[in-house]
Amino acid sequence: MSMIVTRESERENLTHVGSRAVKRDAAALLSGKPLFTNDLAPADVLSVKILHSPHAFARIRDIDTSRAEKVPGVVAVYTYRDVPDRRFTLAGQSYPEASPYDRLILDRTVRYVGDEVAIVAAENDDAAARALKLIKVDYEVMEPVLDFTKAKNNPIVIHTEDNYHVNGAWINNDRMHNVVASGLSEHGDLDTAFAQADIVVDETYHTLADNQGMMETFRSFAELDAYGRITVTSSTQVPFHVRRMVANALDIPQSRVRVIKPRIGGGFGAKQSGCNEIFCAFVTYKTGRPSKIVYTREETFSSSNSRHEMRMHVRLGAKNDGTIVAIDLYTLSNQGAYGEHGPTTVGLSGHKSLPLYNRALASRFAFDVVYSNTMPAGAYRGYGATQGLFAVESAVNELADRLGMDPCELRLKNLVQEGERLAQYDDNVLYSCGVSACLERAMEMIGWKDKPLRRDLGDRVRALGCALSMQGSAIARIDIGSVDLRLEETGFYTLSIGATDMGTGCDTILAQFAAEALRCDTDRIVVHGVDTDVSPFDTGSYASASTYLTGMAVVKAAEKLIAELRRRAAGFMGVDAADVLFDGDELLAFEPGVLDIDGVEADRPEFTDIDDDIDAIARSYRVAQEAPDAEPVARMALAELANKLVAGGDGDCLTAHAAASSPTSPPPFMSGIAEVDVDKATGKVTVVDYVSVVDCGTVVNENLARVQAEGGIGQGIGMALTEDVQYSDRGRMRTRSFMSYKVPTRLDVPNIRVEFAPSYEPTGPFGAKSIGEVVINTPSPAIASAVAHATGNYVRTLPITPEKALFGE
């Protein structure tokens, strides 16, 4: 395990890291260039459409496709009879996936309203749509399990198939009782700790299966290449995982699949599950013709994946002075019909909430994840932490109110601090933590100390509420990011990455890291990604991994390349490589000894758990910063060296490859304080101000970090107030469009005020941690608390509708 170690003292010297670089695809995106999946599909592509199940649980007795096949323009209609009988998962996770292999491309049993029944491929959309209506299906309708709180041990079993497969026993799968996964993690003696409590908050909280709502719906197209391999172009966050899914689904070797990721119109985790790639890949595999599938918004709402609905029971024990002594959390997670991300999301509901109050004497976190006949859940920004933090932070707010304490002051009394070993976080040591600073600054921003929690403004009540959040930065020991860095003719660099820019700007961020490490302008860095045939392996853009993990890979590759440049230049100049310094433009040779700078190793941080074996990076960086006054004895321009290296004879086209994985997943932190108005007559809740301070370690690009934070808070406000997933009593999702599922418009979101309180993460590239997910977690508990302060009603089931705000639940 290798780690990049840089120093906080170096942060002020950084040039590109910390700049507000414009996203490198901004000009093309803003001029409307054809960059997205559906803009790039070939013209003669087959249109692929799916027949979805109208029943929540049914077995197909018979299916007649003969009339559909006769529609002019229809090329093929496929049913369960036509697909491989090998189960797989659509979860975009590192192999071997934690999610059960419980899917087929088409199954004879359908398990939710929206499940796939048949695939139609036609010459055009109209023919495909007409054919869908002519497929006759005879269903044996079965009693579904729609209430996930009754799923465990229900006599109705959702997955009884023989070839169901689980990759790891550790998930404690018990599918014959509808249990996808279960688990327990404890620290300390819970009974003893609760015995010391003067007060116990004992409440149940419930979050819904929110839709990610990215603007670009699911879409992909497939074609055969010159070698007969299937190339899938997909709007995905996980190209390498999609390669595995397609190969598994079609039961062909992965070597026969290539996946290309163009620009992505948002993902938020939705596209961390494969959604429709397997359908167009299957059609192209069977017909040999290019095919395309574009999901409608309705399909994206009702036949894809969502956040896991969770019901969380919290017992929070504290002393009368506000000291938290014990926390007991039980999470029941609704997986829906198929198991994507079930065993993993649930873990974050405890592991990313309890560590905030790590000083509690004891804590217990237990969970069950259960199948039900509702739409499968998947990944959504926050990935379980959002749910767990709503419960735990709400309980802490209720504790403060019951004790009559200030909720911020109560937190400051209990919060985790740098250097602590996190009991519910795999016993990781917390190397960087600015959570208290985040809260204190947010209090200043909103004027916390000068405002009462509740103010009567006549027709409405104005109130305050606060909450904290943490997340991780990549999955420790599981995620891997890798890059290839190539020196090109004239001395520019090509940075090949497997990380997936889904609109967040990671291509730009990684170019900033490369430019910093190579001491050049970002214009000299060409970033290329992602094509699984040519890009180096990366688990993908999820789990807040790209900046932290792929960023480390970039810095390591740069350092390897610099070492090689110095060695090659030394050869050309006839000096020792140890005497050559690279300043970004030139390779400078000095008299022996000049570059032996004292004290370079002196301020290396000490780690208990981490091997810091990349000495060279910190050293060469430092040496370059302290460029000696001495005159070089020889010099060679990088362009000259590059040109020599791509020529024959002495040439040696230089490429550095580096991979990064991390033994820890350093948490970013965030505070959020909401100021809301509750209308006394209607109960309408309006967020009038929202302040937030984020500790994402070193801020790599302030603009992009700020927009991440503002965007996450905007989504969080939707989750808190308006995004109300509803099902009919027969299991049909009612909220299938933007008319019935209200994502916030610009009239619903105030000017969100974000600042940064950057700690320095020694295991991260230039001190950076992640930011993508931590930012969505505070609005729900902060707004719920503000509403409680305004009306006295604690809303524990989201969203906080006007009715709940005014009348309680």
Added chain:
Amino acid sequence: MSGKLMDVTINLNGKKVAAEVAPDMSLLAFVRDHGCKSVKCACETTNCGLCTVWLDGRAVLSCAVPMARANGHAVTTLEGLQEQSADFARCMAEEGAEQCGFCSPGLIMNVLAMEREIRERAEAAGEQAYMPTDADMDSYLAGNLCRCTGYTSQRRAIRRYMASRFESAPAPEGAWAGTIVSGEGE
């Protein structure tokens, strides 16, 4: 669909385009078929604003305009406004407000339509055109959804752009001199 086709001709970004299409074909599908890929679809229910184009200079949702209605009219997409949109695009880029960029073309079309409408209304009334307030901008653009940004960076970009185009309105008598413009992050 009846299967009957009709001949339509529109002026698309200054060029005459003729085709035989189903009368109920959407203008959205038509302009995409004719190379204008900036026009996106994200909802099919006229809620998202991503398919915004100009029909005779007015912003419309192209998913809700059948070709029978567009026939004989002038249609403008972002492809036809590359120069005119460059300044606003720069404001967006400098704020990082495009993010994934999928909703940007529709927003740009509507922001430029707003600018044009402010000018035209003032001209018709014989008054000076002033910079719109945040509330005006939010209300005019409410139909343009974005899931990435939380709208705050877009507000900064739109405000900057409008400030470069219009003079600030004089504060009304007795009004609070401040505005809801917070200036955060600028």
